[in-house]
Amino acid sequence: MNKQRRRLFIGLAFLLPNLLGFLIFTAGPVAFSFGAAFTNWDLQGSPVRFIGFDNFVNMATDNGFWLYLVNTFYFLIGIPLSIVGSLAVALLLDSKIRGIVVYRTLLYLPSVTSGVAVMILWKALYNPDFGPINRFIESVFGVQGPNWLLSTQNLAALGVEKVGFVPMQFGFGAREAILIMGIWGALGGGNTLLYLAALGNVPSELTEAAELDGANRWKVFRNVTWPQLAPTTFFILVMSFIGGLQGGFEQARVMTGGGPAGTTTTIAYYIYNKAFVELQMGFASAVSLVLFALIFAITLLNWKFGNRETTY
Amino acid sequence: MKASFLLTLLGLILLSMFAASLTPPLPGGKRTTLVWATDNNPVRAEQCALFNKLNPDLFLTIDPQNADSQKVIVQSIGGVGPDLFDGYSAENLENFVRAGIPLDVTDDFEKMDIDIYDLIWPTLLPGCVYRDRIYGFPRNANTNAVWYNKDLFDKAGVPYPKRDWSWHDLIATAKKLTVRDEAGKAKQFGFYWDFGNTGDLIFQSGGRQFSKDGTVSLIGSPEAIDAVQRSRDLLHKYKIAPSPMEEAALATQGGWGSGGITFLMGGRVAMAYGGRWWLNLMRSQKGLNLGCVPLPFTKQRLYQGGGGITMINRYSPKREAALRFLKFMSEKPYNDLINSQADAISPVKKYAYTEEFLFNPAYPQEDYNEIWRFVNEHAEAAEFSPFLKGTDIAPLKNQLDLVKNDLKPVPEAMKQAAIDTNERIKRNIEINPLYAKMYRELKGENP
Amino acid sequence: MxxxxxxxxxxxxxxxxxxxxxxxxxxxxxxxxxxxxxxxxxxxxxxxxxxxPENYAEVFRQIKYAQYYFNSAFIAAWVTFLTLVTSSMAAYSFARIQWPGRDSIFRLYLATMMIPGLVTMIPNFSLMVELRLLDSYTGLIVPAAFSAFGTFMLRQFMMSIHPSLDEAAEIDGAKPLQIFWDVVMPLCKPGLATLGIFTFMGSYGSFFWPLILVKSDHLRTLPIGMMYFDSVNGRQTNLIMAASVMSIIPLILLFIAGQKFFVKGIMLGGVKG
Structure with a gap:
């Protein structure tokens, strides 16, 4: 008994610094947000009052909220693409060929440097007139490139004004520009590293045995390697959704200002604008809670359908 | 392991001491330093210098990176606000006052004998006065007019625009000055039109964006639709001004203010609707040969006017010094400086009615200064509704964006904008007791 | 193979x-x-x-680039150091000490990784306002120094170290702090290096928090400072690019230096604990 108490004491002592930070900067704020979401708190002198579900009602009746929610989901298309891409790159990098360290470094470069510097770079690359991307498209395909960051078009033909489809909106536009940049940044990045680590843990006896049985490469991959990677894939998937749903702020702030016509405004950028431009802290807290609920629900779903082999 | 962590900690502590030593001292030295959150237009430096010369015990310096109104509000609440800051409109003023940031200077002005109602251009009053209390003094006064590049006119053999020209003349002139290559891509446009100036056209056509009391959006009215249509046609029907796409394609690398100014300076547009303040950048380009005329009008000659309004932070411990700056802005040296710098025109009316204003010996080629006074005489402050806030103007902005990009017919877009905006006004009154009270007062006073 | x-x-x-x-x-x-x-x-x-090449000098002339550079590195260094200390201690507690309630608290930690940073951003910001920490190094460093992800990552790593090691040390009479520093931490080097580099990079590139928190020019970090070249001051694409090139060099060097740790250092999902 005494020993157990001692362990509790030591365990808590080691945990304490992190726990304090956790309580002050995570748990406390979350609790605070739950309260603030039901007030009219606006940093602008209005006396703070409890207003029930008003913020949530206003959100639900704000056309913008739904548009931005659709935008946020639209950007999630990038997740499967970049997962498949990272896996492919990891498989390539896992082959024992010469110069692998060089390739690994080069391919990791985009994700090392992701951030404001690279977004400013892509903004210039996407310039419809003098940007190298359209130059390339024009010289190779002989057609004029899309207007990228200036265009409201998108591959799902989503309308601009209301949630829905408008055929003339079909094409490449700002959203695709941001998606492509995201995939470029993710290809050789952290996910690839995770896959590489996991590939290193796939027992080589298994793959060798399968190859000896005459299975072709694809079959070996499909039946041996892929199941072994499932926990990693699951982890990446969960983290990508969590990141993706609260993403899009930097892109909007640095590259597009959320435009054109709000098409690159995500929930994160909406929250930023409500909180730090309009100073509607209560309302912004309510939106962030809704985002939280969404992330929670999607993670649960992932857990339910994906978590077959992972244990922690 | 432990040692390396301890060493790192030690290193970081040393670095922190170094970092602390990097904090620059207040630039004013022993003098009382005043920080003014304003834009970083290069003319501010000279304005500060003049103030500092006339007030040797004070040192005024600008902080352009923190001039956004939300930054001023948040930083003031957080205890790191500026001493002086700028607003630009009645809407800004209202936001500031609600947040309790600006100092009420009504009584101080009375003591200092500053009668702003008498001194300043009427377009500036809504940005200074909220519910009969005064919160600031204007920095300058701006109303736009049409700049034109004489060389491009001469080259094309087109006569310069006349002061009493019509819209028909403007379009015909601009057409002659729009140059396209074989592919139809414009290399030069006759006109540059910032869609944000559509409000001027609404005034001209006798329309309004809001009812006088701000409770109803009138953007769907025939007059407003007519004005927006005119705005859109410049870009998409007559194709004499760059559309957003064409503008991005034309885009040079900017410069202070960017947009129309750089296009005009770069010879990419022959005419542009803009303010006198453009001059302070355009003067830097030697050999640029400019003229200017008022924008033609349809029903009435009425433009949107405004300007920067400087206010004092209520949380500032240096109120007295800050008040001296506002006083300085009401006096001749400052106003003369504004006029000679061409930072738009002087906020105090009477200083624009001088010989020095009309003919600046340093810039004898600027023979059009009278035009700037003239357009200010025919201006009214931009409209706003006190029942809308921040992105409540988003519906209108989005619809205008659609029109600007030629994605939606004007009447449809503006009617939708009016419906959405009126819904927001109604909702704001319903849910916000502050608005509700204001609304009741308004309706009570004007039954 | x-x-x-x-x-x-x-x-x-x-x-x-x-x-x-x-x-x-x-x-x-x-x-x-x-x-x-x-x-x-x-x-x-x-x-x-x-x-x-004078573009590069021009960057230093127009903005306080050296100061921003220092700030970014300085803040990232503190954040990394504090994160490593607090995370490894917490991870040690979760991975190597049996105490009642440990696993439920750990699950709570795991769950918090789902909380969008945006939810805590607003209250944290007003906390900084209340504590008068707007516009200070402290405000930039401290809230970023506690990482649930780092704790999770190091805990996975520590789980993979055989428990007999610290049992042996315990029998030899070593105190928990000694075991932590002298037995467990040295074995965690790859994990610490990986977490350290990720944390450093994350902090070095962070944008949102400095954007809303910093007011003074001398406290700006690179991402905020560089925006100067793409603002109302005019878009000077060549200078942005020069500033960007210089800003990513440390990241590339760091990556090359830490590369040998990375694959070893990542022991996340799927590693049976």
Missing amino acids: AVRKRKLNLGPHIALVLLSVMALMPFIWMVLASFKELADVESPNLWPTSWH
């Missing part, structure tokens, strides 16, 4: 070269643009018509 080794295979090389070119192209454009004259950035040629 042996089977694969014997095949001389050009396929992966071709694919990797192509991918590398794709990854590098934007950077090549970036570096070349950083040496161009402003007007030349728009020109169709990739190669500069004339070279302007």
